[in-house]
Amino acid sequence: MPDSTRYKIPVDYYIMFCICVLFVIIAFCLNTPQQILDGYFKIHTSRSVLVTDYIALAGIGAALINSAVLLFFNLILLVFTKREPNGKVIAALFLTIGFSLFGKNMFNTLPIMAGVWLYGRASGKSFSEMVIFAMISTTIAPMVSEVAFLDESFSIIKFISAYSVGIFAGFIFPVIADYVKVMHNHYCLYNGGIAGGFIATMFAGFLRSVGIKIVPENIWDLEHTVHLAILAYSIACALILFGLITDKPLNALKKLRKLLREKDPDDCDYLTKYHNTCYINIGIMCIVSTTVMLFLDIPINGPILGGIFTVSGFAACGKHLRNAFPIIIGSIIAAHLNHLGFDSSLNTLAILFSTGLAPIAGRYGWHWGVIAGFMHVSIAVFIGDINGGLNLYNNGFAGSFIAVIILPIIAVFNYRRKEL
Numbered sequence: 001m002p003d004s005t006r007y008k009i010p011v012d013y014y015i016m017f018c019i020c021v022l023f024v025i026i027a028f029c030l031n032t033p034q035q036i037l038d039g040y041f042k043i044h045t046s047r048s049v050l051v052t053d054y055i056a057l058a059g060i061g062a063a064l065i066n067s068a069v070l071l072f073f074n075l076i077l078l079v080f081t082k083r084e085p086n087g088k089v090i091a092a093l094f095l096t097i098g099f100s101l102f103g104k105n106m107f108n109t110l111p112i113m114a115g116v117w118l119y120g121r122a123s124g125k126s127f128s129e130m131v132i133f134a135m136i137s138t139t140i141a142p143m144v145s146e147v148a149f150l151d152e153s154f155s156i157i158k159f160i161s162a163y164s165v166g167i168f169a170g171f172i173f174p175v176i177a178d179y180v181k182v183m184h185n186h187y188c189l190y191n192g193g194i195a196g197g198f199i200a201t202m203f204a205g206f207l208r209s210v211g212i213k214i215v216p217e218n219i220w221d222l223e224h225t226v227h228l229a230i231l232a233y234s235i236a237c238a239l240i241l242f243g244l245i246t247d248k249p250l251n252a253l254k255k256l257r258k259l260l261r262e263k264d265p266d267d268c269d270y271l272t273k274y275h276n277t278c279y280i281n282i283g284i285m286c287i288v289s290t291t292v293m294l295f296l297d298i299p300i301n302g303p304i305l306g307g308i309f310t311v312s313g314f315a316a317c318g319k320h321l322r323n324a325f326p327i328i329i330g331s332i333i334a335a336h337l338n339h340l341g342f343d344s345s346l347n348t349l350a351i352l353f354s355t356g357l358a359p360i361a362g363r364y365g366w367h368w369g370v371i372a373g374f375m376h377v378s379i380a381v382f383i384g385d386i387n388g389g390l391n392l393y394n395n396g397f398a399g400s401f402i403a404v405i406i407l408p409i410i411a412v413f414n415y416r417r418k419e420l
Contacts, residue, residue: 012085012271013075015242015279016093019235020075023068026231031061040065044107045154048145049217050389051345053102053302056221063302067100070109074135081128087269087278087317091189092135094282094313095393098306099138103392107148108141111163115170122171130174136192137173139393140200141166146207146214146390169199184403186265187363189318190356193396197383200391207388214388220345221301228300232290232308240283246276256280260320265359268318278316285319286312289352292328298348307352314356323362323369324355330373338381346381353395354380357402364410375402 027036039062043054054063074096083089096104113134120130127134148154148162177195188194204214244252255277259270271278289308293300300308311319331354335347354376361369380398384391391397 007082009079010085012090013079015239016071016075019097020068020072022231022235023064023071026227027061027064027068030227031059035059036061036065039063044105045149046145047142047149047217048103048105048108049142049214050384050392050394051102051220051303051349052217053219053221055101055224055302056219060221060224060227063101066105067097069106070100070104071096073106077127077131077134081126081131083128083131085271087271088132090271090278090282090316091313092132094309094316096135096138098309098313099392101302101306104138104141105145108144108166109138111144111166112137112141112170112173115167115172116174117170118167119171119174133174133177134170136177137170137196139192139196139391139396140169140173140203142390142392143169143200143203150212165203169203173199180400183400185407186268187359187403187407188356188396188399189314189358190353190393190396190399193356193391193393194400196391196393197387197397197400200387204387204390214390216384216389218345220303222299225294225300228305229290229294232286232300232305236283236286236290236312238283239279239286243276243278243280243283252277252280260322262320263323263359263362265318265363268359269316270318270320271316281320282312282315284321285315285324288321288325292351293348296332296342296348296351298343303345303349304352307349311352311355314358319355319358320362323358326361326366326369327355327357327373327376328352330354330370330375331377332373333370334374334377338377340381344381346384347377350377350380350395350398354399356396356399360403360406360410364414368406368410372402372406375406 039058042058043062043066046052046057054066116130116134116137117127120127144162144166147165148158173195176198177191180194181191207214255274259274259281286308289311293304331351335342335351340347354373357372357376360372376398379401380395383398384394
């Protein structure tokens with residue numbers, strides 16, 4: 001625990017605050033205050049299940065403001081609890097930025113975070129220990145909105161029911177998130193998505209058992225690729241420059257070269273190990289992800305930008321170009337072969353989020369990475385049917401199945417190779 005009398009707000013949080021300010025400036029440049037206010041209200045009264053692109057639903061300005069508000073709120077929590085940054089903290093903040101563009105808002109995240117806080121109180125843990133769980137647990141935020149706005153109406157009873165569901169889900173989330181780690185042995189980076197997948201599936205099963213049908217959404221913006229690509233590239237370039245300047249170019253490049261050789265899934269806190277050089281890796285992964293989407297002629301919108309920021313954030317704790325790119329190659333091949341169409345929302349999101357399996361390619365080689373990426377898309381595009389889109393980190397849920405399947409196969413092949 002840090003000494004509360006000496007706590008100083010880390011520069012990492014100032015960087016995230018700058019992203020907040022950038023989002024606000026861009027929002028008011030592209031939309032009027034009235035458009036943003038109307039859109040912000042629309043976001044908070046939507047069902048928010050996958051895939052609800054807030055840019056298409058409410059306008060780019062409202063979506064960016066929603067992201068900025070949630071990011072700022074999480075920064076306040078981190079500063080208030082005097083939590084020092086590490087790779088997981090940075091990843092959680094980038095998850096907040098990205099998924100606030102398609103699924104998270106203040107209305108549906110607060111009860112879940114409150115549930116995590118209650119669990120901390122009940123188990124004798126400080127909120128400083130629980131704050132990362134609170135941030136990641138909002139993967140199941142659509143559960144709250146689904147209960148509150150199921151038939152597009154609102155009442156006090158539904159509000160109480162929705163918040164009760166959220167608090168309960170948040171309360172059990174940390175226990176499940178800790179337990180499911182044994183499934184994948186750290187080879188899937190999206191542990192929160194796995195826990196959220198099980199909780200959302202349980203909840204969806206209950207709703208279906210009482211005759212309530214959960215209908216996934218497919219609200220998908222096609223008009224703001226240029227704006228969002230420029231935004232992603234700008235943030236990436238700024239982070240790379242920050243890393244080069246603060247760690248000195250030659251020293252930073254030496255450390256980056258060492259980072260790119262990282263293979264251990266149990267020791268992947270790149271921010272703690274490489275300090276500001278980590279931001280170069282984050283910027284590189286942001287540029288690569290954005291460029292891959294543009295090269296494949298995939299429109300960049302709220303969900304795609306959310307995927308880009310997820311890849312970027314986990315470049316602080318597990319992803320780099322050498323272990324992520326083979327996964328992307330395998331996922332692109334699978335997306336080309338399945339019947340959904342290469343440009344379907346499920347395929348395009350799976351390509352980006354498949355990189356949660358990057359530790360497999362890092363530890364066992366690029367060829368296994370290609371296979372893992374291929375397998376991931378084959379499962380990820382259909383697994384959302386189980387929970388009706390109530391788990392935002394659904395690709396993490398799919399990744400756990402891939403890890404459980406592929407790791408024993410790899411072990412058998414490696415054992416046979418040693419025998420020969």
